[in-house]
Amino acid sequence: MLLTALYCILVAVLLVQLIYYLFFFTLPFNSKKNSGLTNANKAVSVIIYIKNNVNELKQNLPFILNQKYDDFEIVLINHSSSDESLDVIKNFQQNHNHIKVVNVENKEAFWGNKKYALTLGIKAASNDFLLFFDIHCKPLSELWIKEMATKLVTETSVVIGYKSLTSNKFSIKNIFIRFYNTLSSLKMFMFAKLNNPYKGYHENFGYHKQLFFNVKGFINHINISEGETDLFLKDAKSIAKPQIQLSTASYVKEQFVLSFSEFFSNFRKQQTLIRFYSGKTRFLLRLFNISKFLFWLISIYLCFNNLVIGLSAIAFYLLFQYVFISKAAIKLKETQLLYFLPILDISYVFFVLFTLILNLVSKPKL
Structure with missing residues (x-):
């Protein structure tokens, strides 16, 4: 009786994971290149938040100054x-x-408050179309502004770009952090593609100034230091028209190697921030994690009771995961992750579980 119930649950969670990988994780990469959007050279303001960033300014600001775009200004907010x-x-x-x-x-x-400083920068911007950039990053192309701006068309436009992480040398910790970044990006793009945006990288993000004022800026969450993109999207969801930009020329890359302690702290805050998302978004995000956890738990258990079925389930899961995530990994230039998928996937499950338990004991301050 127990094994029968476990088999049924295993099939169900495998189906859920298959739907995510087959449909959701390939959906963002199946759109047409231009999606009917204009490539007009509209005026753009690039907003950059600065707080004790002397070295980063010297290193990365020239990459913005050298962008091949005719009409843009740079708003530097010294906080x-x-x-x-x-x-x-x-x-x-x-x-x-x-x-x-x-x-x-x-x-x-x-x-x-960072959000207050950003509000002053947005109000000071001369142009209606805004792009947000982090001084710790550099754009991977001189066409970054142009590529992101193609998705900014109307007063309700929101463009969500990709941020990659630096890897100076081989490190299991760094590979895991990059795996999480890739997985998080895929979910982020998937929800935006389905017109249900919940997250964006503040390092590579854009919208129309009027949209900011239409949702009263950050006023609804001004006392929460985190979530200047997440919670803004929550407020703007009913009127915003999200677009994702996956052109390689639109990518930005962090210029420092994130330590595991920094990543863990950010991850805990992100997991806490989920409680502010819509019920539908919370359900779908948790369904992905729960189904993945149940799959590994049941599969490993079955390996001790029916080795053939347990290993067959794991082999099938890893096969379709590899097939469907490989396209995204190639597009996002993270092919190295494919060699470590089984270890990374299992590590992700137990890392999320550990973080959930820790946050229940002691929630991080947002």
Whole structure:
């Protein structure tokens, strides 16, 4: 009786995972290249948040300044930096007249809040179409603005781009972090493609200024330090028209290797942030994790009771996972992950479970 019930559950969770990989994880890559969107050279404001980033400014700002785009400005928000960031910004501004500086000082209300500083930068932007970039990153092409701007068409447009992670040398920890980043990106793109956006990378994100004001900016979550894209999308979901940009020229890459402790802290916050998402989004995200956990739990158990069925289920699962995720891995330039899929997948399941238990004991501050 127990084995029969386990077989039924195993088939059910395999079906759920198959649907995710077969349909959802390939859907973002099946759209036509231009999707009917215009490639007009509209005026764009690139908004960059700065707080004690002297080295990053010197290293990465030139990649934005050298973008091949005719009509754009750069809005640099200096958020009460205690280092020489403001001096470096002003030096850049002297040589580039399309740089605008917004200096947020301690004396201003909510000065310690990033979302407040971003609001000042958005209000100061001269152009209606906004792109958000992180100074810790660099665009992988001189056509980054152009590629992202093609998806910004109307006042309700939102464009969600891809962010990759740096890998200086072989490291199991780094491979796992990149696997999570890839998996998270696929889910993010999938939901946006289905007109149910819930997340975007603040390092590569854009929308129309009027949309920001239509949802009253960040006012509904101004006291939550995290989620300037996630919670903004939640507020704008009913009127926003999300687009994903998966052109290789639109990618950005972080220029430092994320430590595991930093990743773990960010992951815990992200898992806590899920409680603010819509009920439908929470259900679908948790269904993916729960079905994956149940599959591995039951399959491993069956290997001790019926080795043939247990191994057959695992082989079938890994086969369709590899087939359907390989297209995404190639597109996102993460083919190295394919060699470690079984280990990464199992590690992901128990990592999520451990984080869930830890967050129940002690929730991280948002």
